[in-house]
Amino acid sequence: MRRDIQPNERAFSSKEVAETVGIATPTVRKYGQVLERNGYEFLKDGERRIFVQSDIEALVALRDTPNSLDDTAKELVELQKERLKESNQTEIAISDTYETLPHDPNQLKEALMIVFKELAATREMNIQLTNDMSQLKTTISRLQQDHHIISSTIGNAAQKTNAKIQKLTEQQTNHYETLLQQEKQKTEQLKQEIQLMRDEQKREWSSQTDFNQRLEEALQQRKGRWGKLFSLFGK
Structure with missing residues (x-):
């Protein structure tokens, strides 16, 4: 039975604890199970856990611990046990105080005024909290x-950057394809020019061959005529 809870202390639901600690609601349940497994006591309404400020501090410790959850939970259980011992001692002291309350009405009135002031201060503190x-x-x-x-801003910037990169890539691809097409056209044109030069050279060779043949025939004919002439002089 927990006796470390102050009168009128605020209770928190799992959802409120999750928002306060900055973790998910399932994580709150997980931390609660770890604490209970190691001996921690929660206030409960049936099976539902009811959290107070000290429980929230325990959950924060689990959230921020660099150690394992079970090791940290064991330390928190020891701290809770110490608080419970102090609470038991306080209850004993309060019981003794009731036995020694003043019987003088004026003194009792002063004591009650002090209690009322403390309650008012506590109420103001709760309001402030x-x-x-x-x-x-x-x-x-x-x-x-x-x-x-x-x-959202980062996501939009990333989308714009990706769009720019895609656009530049498309432009470079189109430029490369254009250059490649131009090179193909130049190569084809060069092939045609080379073929024309070859054809022209063949025609020149053919013409030269014809000329040489005619020249040789003409020389042969002249040679035959000169031979006949020389044969006449020889007679």
Whole structure:
């Protein structure tokens, strides 16, 4: 039985604890199971856990621990046991105080006034804590919105960058294909020019061959005529 809870201390649901600690609701249940497995005591409404401020501090310790969850849970259980011992001692002291309450009405009135003042101060402190929690929730909500805006901005910038990269890639591809097509056309044109030069050279060779043949025939004919002439002089 837990006796370390103060009168009128605020209780939190799992969802409220998740928002306060900054973890998911399933993680709250997981941490609660780890703590109970190692001997930690929670207030319960049936099977539902009811959290108070000291429980939230324990969950924060589990969230931020560099050690294993079970090792940290064991340390938290020891701290809770110490708090329970101190609470038991306080209850004994309070019982003794009731036995020694003054019987003088004036003294009793003064004692009650002191108690009322302490209760009023506690109430004001609770109101201040409630306001602080409200402001903290507002700040967390704004931070979440800012995070969403930043994430959206980064996502949009990434999309624009990818679009630019894709556009540049397409431009480079088109430019390369254009250059390749131009080179093909130049190569084809060069082949045609070379073929024309070869054809022209063949025609020149053929013409030269014909000329040489005619020249040789003409020389042969002249040689025959001169031979006849020389034969006449020889007679």
